[in-house]
Amino acid sequence: MLKLNLTITFLLFAVGLVGQTPSDAIMMESKVVCILFEYNYGQFDQYWEGPSIRENQTIATVKRNTVLPMMAVGVVKNLNLFVGLPYIKTESSDPNGGKFAGASGLQDLTVAVKYKAFEKKTARGELRVLGTVSFSTPASNYLPDYMPYSLGAGAPELAYRAIGQYTFNSGFYVRGAGTYLWKGYAKAEREYYYNNGSFYTSWMDVPNAITAEGIFGKKFLDGSLQVELNYLKTQSLSGDDIRAYNSPQPTNKVNMDRVGISAHYYFPKIEGLGIGLYHHSVINGRNAPKISTSGIGLTYFFNYLKRESL
Amino acid sequence: MRQSIYKVFSILILSGFVACEKELPTFLEFESVQFSSVDATAGNWTPILLGSGADIAIPAPSEVNSSAYLAELSALETAIGQKTKADQQAIDYWMDSPVVRWNEIALELIAKYNIIPGPNADGTYTLPNPNTPDGPPAFPFSHPPYASRVLAYLSVAQFDGLISAWHHKFSFNRAAPFKQSANIQYNFQDNNIPSYPSEGAVVAAVSRKILSAMFPLEVDYLAEKEEEHYRSLLLSGGNVSSDIEAGKTIGNAISTLALARASGDGMSKAQAPKAVSDSIANAAFERFGWKWINLELPQRPVGLTPLFGKVQMWNVLNVEDTRPIAPPAVGSAEYLADVAILNDYADNVTEERRRIANFWQDGLGTYTPPGHWNEFAKEFIVKYKQNPIRAARTFAYLNMAMMDGGISCWDAKYYYHYPRPIQTIEGFKTIAGTPNFPSYTSGHSVFSAAGAEVLAYIFPQKANQVRDWAEEAAISRVYGGIHWTFDAYIGTDQGKDVAQYTVNRAQADGADN
Structure with a gap:
C-alpha cells in the first residue's frame, strides 16, 4: 500500500490550476475575491517501495477523487489570502486481493498568505518575486495510518515558499519556486510502530520536506488563455522506506518528480469567469505512488467592495 | 510595515510548532527502585x-579478601x-x-x-x-x-x-x-x-x-x-x-x-507443503461442508502454518482437550445473524469501533498480539517493582500460556477450516487486513484471553482491567471485519481454558509461598 499524503498538499496548491494559488506569481488586486471550485481524479497501479517500482494486486488500482472549494482574497495591496478545504474519496478498483474499504471525508484546511515582495519592469519584460506562507491542519478525524487510502498525512504543516517569475513582453514566462515544508506529527490509532526500530507511541513524525518547481508558460489571446508546462520535485528530509510488500506509513521518506501541463481560460464575455484544466504525472519517486491526476476547475473573480470603490 | 507583519506572523507560527517537536519514546524509561521483594529462596x-x-553448576567464587577478587575489584575501579x-x-x-x-x-x-x-x-x-x-x-x-x-x-x-x-x-x-x-x-x-x-x-x-x-x-x-x-x-x-x-x-x-x-517441538514442520495443506482443507470440507480459501491475488497456495496446532505445548498434554465446539454452519440462522452484524459494522464504522479495531490490530510490521501483551506485562512489572526473577516469571508464564493458546487456536483453525467474512459475504470490505488462515477461532481472542488470565493471576489488582482488554481485543477483530462474533467469543473462552493449565503450574512452582 502506498503513501499519498505528500501529494495531497501539492495537488491542492502547488501546480493545480493556473492562477490564484499560493504557488503562482499572480497577484490579485486588493478587494478582489476569487472563488475556485475544482474536481480532480487521480489513480495509480504502481508505486515505489523504497527505490523500486512495483505493482500490488492487494490494492490493485487506487483511485482518488477530490472536490476542492477554495477562496482567494486580495486583502490589501500586495497581499493575498487563501483558504481551501478538499473533500476526498479513495478506493481500490475491483478485483483486488486486499478487500479493504476505502476512505472518504474532509481532508486538511489550508490557510495561506501570499506577499509580493518585489516587482521590476524592464525593457524586455517584468520580474516578480513573491513569498507564501501556508498552514494546513486536518479538518476531520481521518486516519493517516491507513495507507494508501488515507486522505492525508494527518499532521499540521507549515510551508514557506519563495517564487520568482519573469514574464517576457512576448507573453512567455518562466517561474521557479522553492518550498520548505515543516510537518508535525500524525496520530495513529496504535501505540507501537516500527520505524527502523521500535516506537512506543501513537505519534508518528512526518518528515519535513523541500520542493523545487520549474514552470514554463505562455499567455495567448491578450492574456485570457494561459498554458503552462510544469515540473515539481519533492524530497523528504528524513524518514524510512516502505518495507517489502508492507503498507506505507506517515513516517516514510517520500520523494517524487512530477511533470504536468495546465491551461486556464477566462471567458471574455463573462467577466471574472474562468475555467482551468490540468494533468500531471509522477514520473519518478521513492515511497511514492506513480499517480496521474487530471483536474478541472472553475474560477470566478469579483470585487467585493465594487459599489463602494466605484 | 507589511513586511514586518509578515515576518512576525511567520515567526509566531514557526516557533509555535517548533516548540511541539518532541522526543518519541523508543524504549520504556523507568527509575531504579527498591524491588517489592528480594526472593532469597x-x-x-x-x-x-x-x-x-x-542443576547448573558454577565454580565457587573467590573470597572477597582473596588476591584474585581484590585484583578484579581494582580492575573494576580503574574501568x-x-x-x-x-x-x-x-x-x-x-x-x-x-x-x-x-x-x-x-x-x-x-x-x-x-x-x-x-x-x-x-x-x-x-x-x-x-x-x-x-x-x-x-x-x-x-x-x-x-x-x-x-x-x-x-x-x-x-x-x-x-x-x-x-x-x-x-x-x-x-x-x-x-x-x-x-x-x-x-x-x-x-x-x-x-x-x-x-x-x-x-x-x-x-x-x-x-x-x-x-x-x-x-x-x-x-x-x-x-x-x-x-x-x-x-x-x-x-x-x-x-x-x-x-x-x-x-x-x-x-x-x-x-x-x-x-x-524438536514440531515448529519446523508447521508450514506444511501444499499437498498436506490441501488434504487438511478437504478433510474439513468432507466433515463440515465448508473450507476456508485464501482470496489474495495472486492466491497463496498454503495458509499460515497449518500444522502449528501440532507443535508441542508447554502445559497442555493433548491439544484436543482444549478444542472448542464447532462453529455455526455456514448458512445457518446463527451464521446469518452474524452476517447482519458484520454488514452493520462495515456500513457504520464509528469512531470508537475504528479506534478499537486499530488499537488491537497488531498486524504486519508490528510486534503482534503476543508482543502487545508483553508490553502490558512490562509496564506492570515496572509499576509493581518486580525484581528480575519475578519479572522473568511473569513473562515465562505469560508467554507459555500465549504460545499454548496459539497452538490450541491453530488446531481449531485448521480442524474447522472456517471461512473468513470476505469469503462468504458478497462484496464485503474490511478496515483491517484479512490474515492468511482460517477464521475460527480468532487468534487475537485466544492469545489475549490467555495472556490476560496469567496477568490477572500475577497482578490480581489488574484482573478486571486485563480481562476487559482481552474482550476488547477479541471484538476488535469483528469491528475490523475479519472475524465472526463467535470467532471472538469462543476464542476468548478457549484462551481462558488453555491459560488455566499454565496458571495451575505457576501456582505450584513455589513462588506463591
Whole structure:
C-alpha cells in the first residue's frame, strides 16, 4: 500500500490550476475575491517501495477523487489570502486481493498568505518575486495510518515558499519556486510502530520536506488563455522506506518528480469567469505512488467592495 | 510595515510548532527502585526445563579478601574511572532490570521480521527458509505463532536461568563490588541481592543465544547488545568480571537446553507443503461442508502454518482437550445473524469501533498480539517493582500460556477450516487486513484471553482491567471485519481454558509461598 499524503498538499496548491494559488506569481488586486471550485481524479497501479517500482494486486488500482472549494482574497495591496478545504474519496478498483474499504471525508484546511515582495519592469519584460506562507491542519478525524487510502498525512504543516517569475513582453514566462515544508506529527490509532526500530507511541513524525518547481508558460489571446508546462520535485528530509510488500506509513521518506501541463481560460464575455484544466504525472519517486491526476476547475473573480470603490 | 507583519506572523507560527517537536519514546524509561521483594529462596522454585536451580553448576567464587577478587575489584575501579559518556548512556539504558530490556529487543526483532513474503513476478510465492536466511524473503517471517514461540523460549530460558542464578547467589552470598570498595558507587538502588552470579549476565547470555537462533540475521546485532550489556553491568558498579562469567555459564547452559527443546517441538514442520495443506482443507470440507480459501491475488497456495496446532505445548498434554465446539454452519440462522452484524459494522464504522479495531490490530510490521501483551506485562512489572526473577516469571508464564493458546487456536483453525467474512459475504470490505488462515477461532481472542488470565493471576489488582482488554481485543477483530462474533467469543473462552493449565503450574512452582 502506498503513501499519498505528500501529494495531497501539492495537488491542492502547488501546480493545480493556473492562477490564484499560493504557488503562482499572480497577484490579485486588493478587494478582489476569487472563488475556485475544482474536481480532480487521480489513480495509480504502481508505486515505489523504497527505490523500486512495483505493482500490488492487494490494492490493485487506487483511485482518488477530490472536490476542492477554495477562496482567494486580495486583502490589501500586495497581499493575498487563501483558504481551501478538499473533500476526498479513495478506493481500490475491483478485483483486488486486499478487500479493504476505502476512505472518504474532509481532508486538511489550508490557510495561506501570499506577499509580493518585489516587482521590476524592464525593457524586455517584468520580474516578480513573491513569498507564501501556508498552514494546513486536518479538518476531520481521518486516519493517516491507513495507507494508501488515507486522505492525508494527518499532521499540521507549515510551508514557506519563495517564487520568482519573469514574464517576457512576448507573453512567455518562466517561474521557479522553492518550498520548505515543516510537518508535525500524525496520530495513529496504535501505540507501537516500527520505524527502523521500535516506537512506543501513537505519534508518528512526518518528515519535513523541500520542493523545487520549474514552470514554463505562455499567455495567448491578450492574456485570457494561459498554458503552462510544469515540473515539481519533492524530497523528504528524513524518514524510512516502505518495507517489502508492507503498507506505507506517515513516517516514510517520500520523494517524487512530477511533470504536468495546465491551461486556464477566462471567458471574455463573462467577466471574472474562468475555467482551468490540468494533468500531471509522477514520473519518478521513492515511497511514492506513480499517480496521474487530471483536474478541472472553475474560477470566478469579483470585487467585493465594487459599489463602494466605484 | 507589511513586511514586518509578515515576518512576525511567520515567526509566531514557526516557533509555535517548533516548540511541539518532541522526543518519541523508543524504549520504556523507568527509575531504579527498591524491588517489592528480594526472593532469597527463589532458587528453590520449580523451573520449567531444569530439574532444579542447582542443576547448573558454577565454580565457587573467590573470597572477597582473596588476591584474585581484590585484583578484579581494582580492575573494576580503574574501568569505572575511565567510564565514557557513551558508557554512562548504556548503563542508564540497561538499568537494573535486564529482563525488561531484552524483552523490548525481542519485540523489536519480531516487528522487524513480521513482514509477509510478497509474490514473485510469476505469481508464485517463496517461503522464508532457515537454511538460507538472507532470502529473499528473509528468515523468519515472525507472524503471531512465530512471535509467541520466540517469546516463550526466551522467557522460559530467562526464568530457569534466574532460578539457577538465585540458587547460587544465596548459596554463595557474595556481596556486590560497590559493597566491597568505598571507591565504587552503584548506579542503582541497592536491593541487597548477592552479585555472584550476575543476574544481568544470565539474562544477556540467554537472550543473545535464544534470539540469535530465532533471528539468524541478527547474530551480530545481538552479540553487540550482549557485550554492551555486560560492560554496563560492570561499570554500574554492580558486578565484577567473575560475576559476569558465572552468569554466562548459566545462561549458556540453560539456552542450550531450551534450544534443544525448540529444535524438536514440531515448529519446523508447521508450514506444511501444499499437498498436506490441501488434504487438511478437504478433510474439513468432507466433515463440515465448508473450507476456508485464501482470496489474495495472486492466491497463496498454503495458509499460515497449518500444522502449528501440532507443535508441542508447554502445559497442555493433548491439544484436543482444549478444542472448542464447532462453529455455526455456514448458512445457518446463527451464521446469518452474524452476517447482519458484520454488514452493520462495515456500513457504520464509528469512531470508537475504528479506534478499537486499530488499537488491537497488531498486524504486519508490528510486534503482534503476543508482543502487545508483553508490553502490558512490562509496564506492570515496572509499576509493581518486580525484581528480575519475578519479572522473568511473569513473562515465562505469560508467554507459555500465549504460545499454548496459539497452538490450541491453530488446531481449531485448521480442524474447522472456517471461512473468513470476505469469503462468504458478497462484496464485503474490511478496515483491517484479512490474515492468511482460517477464521475460527480468532487468534487475537485466544492469545489475549490467555495472556490476560496469567496477568490477572500475577497482578490480581489488574484482573478486571486485563480481562476487559482481552474482550476488547477479541471484538476488535469483528469491528475490523475479519472475524465472526463467535470467532471472538469462543476464542476468548478457549484462551481462558488453555491459560488455566499454565496458571495451575505457576501456582505450584513455589513462588506463591
